[in-house]
Amino acid sequence: MAERARIAGRLKYGTMLLAVLACGLALTASTQTWYTLHLTAASGHAGTLTVTGSQAAPAIAALSLAGVAFAGALALAGRILRYVLALLGLILAAGIIGSTISAMTDPVGTGITVVSKATGIAGDTSVRAIVAHADASPWPVLALAGGIALAIAALCVAGTGHLWPVTSRRYGATEDAGHPRTGHPEGDVAEDDDTLSPADRRARTRDAAIDDWDELSRGDDPTEDGQEPPVR
Numbered sequence: 001m002a003e004r005a006r007i008a009g010r011l012k013y014g015t016m017l018l019a020v021l022a023c024g025l026a027l028t029a030s031t032q033t034w035y036t037l038h039l040t041a042a043s044g045h046a047g048t049l050t051v052t053g054s055q056a057a058p059a060i061a062a063l064s065l066a067g068v069a070f071a072g073a074l075a076l077a078g079r080i081l082r083y084v085l086a087l088l089g090l091i092l093a094a095g096i097i098g099s100t101i102s103a104m105t106d107p108v109g110t111g112i113t114v115v116s117k118a119t120g121i122a123g124d125t126s127v128r129a130i131v132a133h134a135d136a137s138p139w140p141v142l143a144l145a146g147g148i149a150l151a152i153a154a155l156c157v158a159g160t161g162h163l164w165p166v167t168s169r170r171y172g173a174t175e176d177a178g179h180p181r182t183g184h185p186e187g188d189v190a191e192d193d194d195t196l197s198p199a200d201r202r203a204r205t206r207d208a209a210i211d212d213w214d215e216l217s218r219g220d221d222p223t224e225d226g227q228e229p230p231v232r
Contacts, residue, residue, distance in 0.1 A: 005165060011156070012164040016071045019089065019153035023067035026096050026146030029053050030060040032139040035107045037115060038132045049114050053139055056110035057099040060143060067092045067150050074157065082161035089154030096147030100140055107134035 030053035037049045054061055070089050077085055103110045108131050115127045 004163075008160075008163045008165055011160045012074070015153050015156045015160070016074050018156070019071035019074070019150055020068060022093075022146045022149035022153060023064040023071065024146075025149070026060055026067070026143050027064035029139045029143035029146065030057065030064065033137055034103065034140050035111060035137070036135040037108065037111045038134070039115070039119070040130050040132045049111060049118055051107075051111040051114055053103075053143060055114060056103040056107075056140070057143070059099045060096055063092050063095045063099070064146070067096075071153075078166060079162055079164075082157055082164070086154050086158035086161065089157060090151060093147050093151035093154055096150065097144060100144040100147060104136075104140050104144070107136060 032053055033050045034053050034056045035051040037051060039047055039049065067089070070085060070092060073085055074082065108128055109124075111131070111134070112124060112127045115131065116122050119127075119130065121127055121130060
């Protein structure tokens with residue numbers, strides 16, 4: 001059981017790390033130069049213009065940031081919510097992949113606005129007529145790789161999420177927020193019981209008994225320290 005728990009934990013945090021790295025790669029790519037457009041000399045506007053990823057595929061930056069939030073949500077999500085997040089991750093990945101492929105299939109089209117601002121020439125046909133050719137950088141391919149990696153992370157969530165450990169949210173009802181319970185009765189006597197109300201004492205006793213039963217379910221014997229076994 002302990003080995004299975006370790007494997008499940010590695011799956012969870014490995015998947016989260018993959019999602020973060022994938023989104024980081026796509027986001028970084030969106031800030032870099034994707035294409036260099038060479039204008040024709042005959043048009044009177046000879047020279048080169050650069051098109052960044054944010055200009056070629058504006059949606060990638062927002063989708064990547066949403067992907068980082070998706071990875072963070074996985075840390076606290078329960079079993080059912082993980083499947084919802086897996087679907088969300090696939091949608092985000094599809095958006096990144098689709099935007100990147102669209103830009104890769106029409107490099108000149110991604111720079112029409114850039115060329116129009118630089119030359120004053122408007123219209124799709126007119127702009128394309130003064131662009132001799134476009135040189136591509138490796139960044140569009142890296143953005144595509146980031147989208148694919150995010151899709152793989154989302155599929156891992158869907159396929160292995162039921163094995164992941166659940167983050168514990170149970171804390172003592174009356175303890176200080178800066179001093180979480182240790183899970184052992186010794187942690188309950190750190191504060192003078194005389195200062196507690198009868199209701200608080202009963203709450204502490206109940207929580208200590210719950211912790212003891214949790215230890216029994218894990219195979220630990222809470223009576224090893226000389227305590228009485230928990231009573232329901």
